[in-house]
Each structure stands twice: as structure tokens, then as C-alpha cells.
Amino acid sequence: MKAVVVLGFILLFFGVQTQAQNNEPLNSDKPKVVIGIIVENMRPDYIQRYWDKFQPNGFKKIYTQGAVCKNVKLTLHEQNYASGTATLFTGVHPSIHGIVSTSWYDRLKKKEIDSTEDDYYFTVGADTKSGAASPQNLLSTTLTDNLKILSGGKAKIFSAALNRESAIFAAGHAADGAYWFDIESGRMISSSFYISTFPDWVRLFNSENYADIYSHRTWTTLLPEIEYTESLRDDYLLERGYFGEFNTFPHSINKYISRTNNFRPFKTTPSANMMIKDFTLRLLENEEIGTDNITDFVTAVFSSMDYENGSFGPASLEMEDTYLYLDQYIGELIDAAEQKFGKDNVLFFLTANTSASYPVEYLKEEFHLTVDYFNVESAIALLTSYLNITYGEEKWIEHYSDLQLYLDHDIINKNDNVTLNELREVSSNFINQFTGVQVSMPAFQLEQGSSANGLFEPLYNTYHKNRSGDFIYTLKEGWQPGYKFKRANYTDQSRIPVVIWGKGIKAQTISTTHNAVDLVPTLAELISVPRPDKCQGKIIKEIVETK
Template sequence: MRKKCQSLSALVLAGAMLQTVAVSAQKPVDHPKLVVGIVVDQMRWDYLYRYYDRYENGGFRRMLSEGFSCENTFITHLPSFTAVGHSTIYTGSVPAIHGITGNDWTDQVTGRHWYCTEDTTVQPVGTSSDAGRMSPRNLLASTITDELKIATNFRSKVVGVSLKDRASILPAGHAANGAFWLDDSNGSFVTSTFYMQDLPEWVKAFNARQLPAQLMSKPWETLYPINTYIQSTADDMKWEGTFIGETKATFPHNMPDIYQKDKGSLRSTPSGNTLTLEFAKAAIEGYQLGSNTVTDFLTINCASTDYVGHRYGPNAIEVEDTYLRLDKDLSAFFRYLDQRLGKGNYLVFLSADHGAANSVAFMEEHQIPAGLPDGRMLSGLNAALKERFGVDKLALSTENYHISFDLKMISAQKLDYDAIRKATVQYLQKLPGVQFAADVDNLGNSAIPEPIRTMIANGYNPKRCGSVAIIPEPGWYSGSDKGTTHGNWNPYDTHLPLVFMGWHVKHGTSNDMVSMADIAPTIAAMLRIQMPNGAVGKPVQAVYK
């Protein structure tokens, strides 16, 4: 009798365990209400700390004090440009695979020049200008936002927001509910027929507020007394650019007058970031993001940091003021998310698409090596190739630090293409400011050290890149003597902030090396969904384990 009771008890216990397992299997996987990806354009890693003492508690400081910071996050491809960086962050891949090899490129098969998000098959929505003829069709791989849509049977909502078309479209992916960017011609956020036939009513209402004009109705003055900007050089240095109508790059900047002459001037002020984050709030409410039964995804690019950086260079008061104002805007945005979604119910990551070099004149003033390549590089190369091969203009461009050749001419004249590339490398390596040049098809035999060699390979798509790569010396870049630019392998261009905050994020820091391509796999691991289909990165487990 006792054995029968024990057997009965065991059966009851086993049944209860099976029932528990069944209930657990039916329980939905815990998920954040909303993922917010914030990419601050041209934000060097050191900006997290250069202005730290002046940040308020709710913005960058909050992310560092509550979240997890990957202190050694690097771009692992070349060139380090905007469209390339955004594509890499959201695909977890590299340009060789996802295909976005620059903001522009020349098709090596047809010779046609392409803008990264140009799409001749779509029509503008919200504008009559070509600013609306854009889509993600040139992106060859899926994004983490696409994979979220697939994982939830397209119940998740995905929206991209930026002043820049490419920085809205590429992060939002192919299956987004919408991507919106600013058209300077009408001061409105617009989209294309790739996404919809008409602007949603909430976008029309936002545009009707005419916030750009309101934001430009006052001069741009420093947030704090100008003599407290001790992390910056003096106002009006010789390497700083100016707005239309200005004779000096000094505060205050008369934005009401400047904006009347140049509607695009909004982008080169902190107000561009303010406008972007206000539109992001409107998108959350318009699409009811975070109110879904599954996770939604909002991608935000704060682009004005890039425009200001290009105009003034990293050491200007304008750049410091832009980051102090962005910090306040982020603080307000995080408070908004807390109130709407509940603290801990959303997941945020903040990174950058690239960094920026110090202005050449700034470096030279402090006796640090830097320079601008000779603007006659292409004409000089063509002259040398003509002397050797008897045909003029064999090299077409130096776009994206690659030499593109006239392949049709080379074929028609039955020239030795291998010999042309070899002669090109030999010519380039003799030029001032050129540290390395490489025939990419023969990269394995070049004397280029790591990690530069791998970065060249990661960035090389043979259909969209010229076959000879150029690596300038440190501090050298192709650009203007005013402001600065980016695009090279050096840490000032490739060392990025990467901070996670919110849902299931541990507090802490790590100095382990992390790739920009690791961001999407990390989000995929946290959401328990598939990585994008071209992903080569790996999850950063320290963020959530």
C-alpha cells in the first residue's frame, strides 16, 4: 500500500512539473517596449569625457552612470563615412558585404555615379524636390530593424529619423514603417513612396508648426559665458569656417539673417539636434511606439554635430556648445521616455558613425604633423599613366580614397590593367602625405600593417570601389583648410562612443576591443532574434550578462 502511495505521489509530482513546463513554454519572452538607437554624427569617443564636467546629470552622464560603456569601440572598415557607419551599425556587417561603400560611389561595371540612398523608381512624399527620391534599395544586407520585423511577423513598428536622408533610411532598413528626413527647400520632414503614398497626419501637423523657422528666429549665442569654454580654442581661429554673410566665425551668429539666405544653415547649429529629437517624440506618439504587444524600434541620428564639426573643427567653441546643448536635449528626451514608457522598459544605445580629425592648421600651429594632399593628385597620376601607356585620363576619380579607372577605355585599348594598377601604386607612394597605396586585388602581398590591411579589405566591394586604395599619413586628409573632415583609419576617425542603457543592461565599463559591427549582434542577442543576414560581428555579452 505504501509503495502504491509513493508511486501515486511521484505521478502527481511529475504531472505538476510537466504542467509547470507547459506554462513556462507558453509564457512570452520578456522584451523591452522600445529600442532606441541614437547615432551622434561625428562624435569622437573623447567627447564623452572632454566636456563631462559640464554635462548635466540626465544626458551623457546618466548613460555613463546607469548604463554600460564599451570604451574601446572601433570602426573596422574604410572609409569612415556617414552612410557606411550607419549601415555597419545596423547590419552588423562591413561595406564589402552590405555594399554601402561611401556616401557616393562609382559603379565599376557601368561607370554611373550613385548617391547611397538614391532611387530613381520612387517619388517624393511631402515635397516636390528630388530630396524625396530616396530608399534603402542600395543596401544589400538586412538590418537589425528588418530582423525585428521578421521575428515578430511584422507586428513590430520601425521608424527612422534624421535631418539626413541616408542617416534615417539606412538604419530603418528595408521593412520600416517609415523613414523621415528634412528637406531644406520647404523646412519639412519628408519621405518617399518606398514607404507610403502620403505623409501621416501627425507629420503634417508637426511640419505645420514650422519649428525650423522658430528655432532660427534668435541668434546662436553660447549657452554659458564664453570665457568658461576652456576646452576649446579662442573664438574665430583661422581654420574655422563661416556662415553665408559672415566675415568672422565669432559668437553670436546672426541666425535669423543667415537662415533667410541659407535654409540649410539650421543643420550647422545645435537647433538641428533639438528639431530632430522633437520630431522623434512626435514619431513615438504618432506611431504609438512602445505601446505594442511586441518590441518597437526607433532609430535617431543627431546630425548637427557633424555639420558643426565640418565647419569649425573639433576644437572650436561652437563644437563644445553644440555638445552641451545636445546633452540637455538628450536629458529631456530620456525624461520623456521615462514618463511615457517607464524607466527600465526601454533599451537605448548611443554611438557614432565616425569621428573627425583635428583641423590641419590647428595641428600645424602646435607643430604636430598634418597636411592636405595636393589637389592635383588625379591630374598628376593621369599624366604619369599617359606617359607610360599612351592614353589620357585612365584614372577617373580618387573618390572614397580609392582610384577608379576607365575600365571601358582600358578594355578598348587592350591595355594591361594589372600593369596600370601597379604603376598607379608606385606613383602614389611617392606623393607627400601618402603613407600607403595598395592594389586591393593584390592586398595580401602588400606591405601594409594590420589593422589597416583588414580595414581596407572590409571596405572593398569590387562593384562599388576603385581597385587602388590610398592611406594618408596620420593627420592628413582630403578636404579643405577650413574646419575638418573624416574618412581614415586613425583613432580620431574610428574610435567611437558606445553606451547601452535601460532594459536588462548592466552598469559598468569595459576596455575590451569592440567593433562597430558588434552593435547589431548585441541587440539581436538581447532581443533573442536572428542577427542580420550579413552580420560578421559578435554580441558584447558584458552589456547584459
């Protein structure tokens, strides 16, 4: 069980190939530790916007001492932290690694499944079901998997995150530990896939009751509110806020938790990022990280208000405050790592697994942009009526989500009046006619494959035959999916920050265009690890050639 079994499996099938690809001796100049800092829903322009208020040892240190890639895109059909993290760590798009979203419809099980759910495993660290998970749905090897393989299992690989998907896909299949926050228990937990015996240091950390203690402390601004000149006023009318009503400081998180009956609102606060920072520091102290000449890899994933990101938006005072606190936490993490391992022994990188969009109301009212909500339920209702009128009364649509639709193949196969591909094309063309839809494509066209750029590139990058719908579509810039009784956590923005700094990295600004899949081959080159076999990215030459 756990990662040892998976590692053995990977070694069996990939070991010979890895040896062939890496006949050269290990680079003696490689770092002892790689520390990845991932921020969910981070726009690159947050750095410029809040620059004057950042401390010297946080974001300012990263951006003045590192190699800053200014033009990096995460070109996915649907931006989400599951697909984004999997793409960052495999160097391939969802069309290959298979994580098309945080969840997708499973035709065999007749239900929507989470990208990481796995009932074969159980929670370690709490009496909940949140640890019934694994990376088994990730169909590609990660950079950290290859690091494990190359070192014969000796490299230590860990991740810590607020969200399960981010933790698991950053850790990969062969990690020593992946930890995430459990909203039911308020603890940092893991899965038996990774861990058979819960470490004492994690048990001790959980005994400090971070979530419970800090949820009872009111979220107040780090600086006096009058100094937040980069943001909208706190009582901005169009800012929805928590539960559509609480949009001003101070925020009584405990009151919000009483509404949800779990610790989910805690994840939206700076205190949750502080918890991840403190947990990562404990991990660096208690696990045998950086104790030999084999490179170890630790990833910490922070959040930009988590699921409430869209309720406040990039221009909110809450968002600015989140980043001012995060700046301090990242500074503490960097200082501690450099002090423990030595500046010349650590390689850092900062990036994001998603970006963030401005709220529709803000763009419409303040800047008169022609954006709106695409009413998914109304569109599906109209499509259903059209199909029933055209082909007869049947339940043609089996399932739909934000940007894709699954037809009922069994019903179609029994019907002599229409074929599957015909219904796919008809349905896709119908959705294509809605004002907010940018482009829609049926599955049979996507299955033919293409290297198309522009509007179609995200569709081809993301479509996976066994997991995606019968047609998938994108919305026009600024538009967002809307529902009557639920809220979609959605962004159409694809630009993300990428900064690498530390051992041997020259401070520079890189303006050439790059894709998120370029991170893996670049890091692989810097730590002398073979890139994953199917890697679609290219090395960022400006970084490795000046090392």
C-alpha cells in the same frame, strides 16, 4: 509598394531560415521599446571633456547607469555617415553591405550616384526630389529587418535624422517610416518606399515651420562664453568658420541661409538637433509604439554641426555649445520615454556613425605635428601625365573621389600595351609614393580577400568589387584630402562611443576591444532577435552575461 512589398520579399527568402535559427520561444523579458541615439561625428572624449557642464539626466545619466564600452572602433576605409550607419545596423562591413561611401561612381550610368538615390520612388511631405530614395543599395539585412521578420511584420520600426542616408540605413528595408530633413523645403520628409500616405501628425509638425522660425533666431551660447574653459577662444585665428569668415558668436543663421539659398546651414545648429528631438517625441506619441508585447525600435540621429564640423573642429566653442544643448535634448528624450513606457520596458543605446578629426592647421600650428593636406587634384594630374608618358595619350582615368580612383576599363581593354591589373598596380604604386599617403592597394589584391589587421584592415573591410575604385588608399594620421575649389568633410578617426543602458543592463565600464559590428549581435541577444545571417560581429559578453 513601400516596406510591405519588401517585407514580403524578405520573408519569402529568409523566413524559413529565421524559423530554423529561432526555435526557442520569444523572450518574455525583452523590452517593449528600443530607442537608439546616434550622433554623427561624435568623438568619445567629448564626454570626458564636457562632463562638468552636463545636466544630471542627459549624458551623465547614460554614462553612470549604462554599460560603457570604452574601446570601440569603426574600421572603415572612408569614415562617413552612410557607411557608418549601414555598418552599425547590419553588423557587417561595407565589403558585404555595399555602402562604400555616401556616393560612388557607377560605371554603367557613367556618373556618381548617391548611396540612397532611387528614382522609382518619390518624395512624401514636400514638392522636392529629396525623397526619391530607398535602401535598395543596402545589400544586407539590418537588425530592424530581422525584428520585423521575427514578429511577422508587427514590430514598429521608425527613424528620424537630419541626413537622408542616416535615416534610411537606420530604418532598414522593412521599416514603417524613415524621416529626414529636407534642406529645400525646411520640412521633415520621407520616401514613397516607406510611406504611401503622409501621416497627419507629421504634416502638423511641419506646419510649425521649425527650420524657418529657428533660422531667424541667432545662435547664442547656452552659458556665458567665459565658462567655456574646455574650448579654444571664440575668435581663434585658425578656425575657418562659416564660409571661411564667420567664426564667432553670435551666429546669424538666416544670413548664412541667404548665401546657400537653402536650409543647409540650419543643420549645423543646436536648433536642428532640437527639431529631431521634438520630432522623435511626437513620433512616440502618435505612432503605436510600445502598446503590446512585441518590441518596437525607434532611432533618432543627431548631428555634431553636420557639414561644418571641420570648419570649427573638436576644440571649438561651437562644438562645446552643440553638446551642451544636445545633452539637454537627449535628457528630455530619455525622460519622456521612461515616463511613457516605464523604465523597465525600454532599452536604450548611444553610439556614433562617425568620429571627428582636429583641423590640419590646428595640429600643425599648436602642436607641431607633421600633418598637411593631400592635394588630390595635383596627385591625379601627375598620375595622368605619368600614364600618358608611359602608355600613350588616353583618358585613362574615368573618375576619382577622395580616396579612390576609377580607371576607364573600355579604353584599357582596347589597348594591347597594358592590362587592367597592370594599370591598377602601376597607378596604385604611383599614389603610394606621395608623402601623405599611408597605404594604397589595387583592386585585384583586395578581391583576393584577407582578414589582415593594422593598416590594411580598413581597406579590406570597405572594398566592394562592383562599387569601389580600381585602387583605394588611406592617408597618414592627421592628414586630410584637399581640393582647390571644394571642401572635403573628412575624418581619419575611428573610435566611437557605445553605451547600452535601460532594462536589465548593469552599470559597468568595459575596456576590452570591440568593433562597431559587435553592436548588432549584442542588441539582437538582448531583444531575442536572430542576428543577421552574415553578421561579422561578436556579442559583447560583459553586457549580456550580467543582464
